[in-house]
Amino acid sequence: MSEVEEVMQTHSWIWPEPYEIIFGTMASGLIFGLLIKFVVPLAKKALTARTVSIQAELDSGANDLASAEQEAQDIRQAIGDIASERARILAETNVQAEALLRDGRARLAQELVEIQERGQSEIVSIGLRVSDELRAEISRLSGAAIDQVVRTSLTDATQQELIENFISKVGASR
Amino acid sequence: MSDNRIEGYARALFEIARAEGSLDEVEDELFRLARTLESNDALRNALTDEKIPVARRQGIVEDLLGGKVTGTSVQLVSMVVGSGRGRDLPAIIDKLVKRASSAKQLEVAQVRSAVALTADQQTRLAAALANATGKEVNLKVVVDPSVIGGIVATVGDTVIDGSIRTRLDNVKSRL
Numbered sequence: 001m002s003e004v005e006e007v008m009q010t011h012s013w014i015w016p017e018p019y020e021i022i023f024g025t026m027a028s029g030l031i032f033g034l035l036i037k038f039v040v041p042l043a044k045k046a047l048t049a050r051t052v053s054i055q056a057e058l059d060s061g062a063n064d065l066a067s068a069e070q071e072a073q074d075i076r077q078a079i080g081d082i083a084s085e086r087a088r089i090l091a092e093t094n095v096q097a098e099a100l101l102r103d104g105r106a107r108l109a110q111e112l113v114e115i116q117e118r119g120q121s122e123i124v125s126i127g128l129r130v131s132d133e134l135r136a137e138i139s140r141l142s143g144a145a146i147d148q149v150v151r152t153s154l155t156d157a158t159q160q161e162l163i164e165n166f167i168s169k170v171g172a173s174r
Numbered sequence: 175m176s177d178n179r180i181e182g183y184a185r186a187l188f189e190i191a192r193a194e195g196s197l198d199e200v201e202d203e204l205f206r207l208a209r210t211l212e213s214n215d216a217l218r219n220a221l222t223d224e225k226i227p228v229a230r231r232q233g234i235v236e237d238l239l240g241g242k243v244t245g246t247s248v249q250l251v252s253m254v255v256g257s258g259r260g261r262d263l264p265a266i267i268d269k270l271v272k273r274a275s276s277a278k279q280l281e282v283a284q285v286r287s288a289v290a291l292t293a294d295q296q297t298r299l300a301a302a303l304a305n306a307t308g309k310e311v312n313l314k315v316v317v318d319p320s321v322i323g324g325i326v327a328t329v330g331d332t333v334i335d336g337s338i339r340t341r342l343d344n345v346k347s348r349l
Binding site: 139 | 287288289291295298299301302303305306322323324325327334336338342345346349
């Protein structure tokens, strides 16, 4: 066996060298010690914080649930109110519609009476106007006929007679 | 046109006619011209239309009156029309006639008749009106066919109406 082979060959195929066991055991203890001293408190602290956070979330969820239930209650209440309001509005609308209908009928009846009266009045007025126009037209035609008759009957002798009569009448007056 | 201006023109015409010694003829001629102007829209428009040159309007006056009335009348009317007062010519002439009558201490009696009156009728009518109104009158006769028959005499504010026109109007109003 050469010198190199002699150095690389251990005394047991499973156990390390004694000094390795010693130093390994010491290093492991040191690492575990450090872990216990520094990491375990941090882990505890993190777990505590996580617990608080989860508890807060649980509380918040409970609050949200209570709020949701309250809102659901309010909504149910509002639905009930809306239904009653709708019923009230419908009832009022019915009353108003009946009143409007009644007023409308009354007004229509009144307007009908007024229209009839106005119609009667206009018929009378038109009758009077037509009568007046007819009378005026007859008068105009009569006047024109009289004018024509008088003008054609006024001879020179008649004109002179009218003038002489005027002079005599004026001369006699004082 | 204001009354003062009309009065001023009338006074001027009166003085010129009197100075010319033809007041009676002038006032009589102008009176008849005034009545013609009142009844003739076309003539009145021709003498008052400012779009027609003054010379043309004066030419119309001379054509219309030349040879039919005294030269003084033509010149006086031409003067009034030339000064742009043609619209007021009837009013100026009426003032002139009134002034001429006042100068003679007469009241103007405007007589409208359907036919012309003879000189004898005018004399008797003037006497009758003087008798009826108590004033001596300066008779101005206007032939107005619208009277139809008879006479309408106006002396100052007094109207004596013996016309067929008025009688017919009364009959028509009763109808």
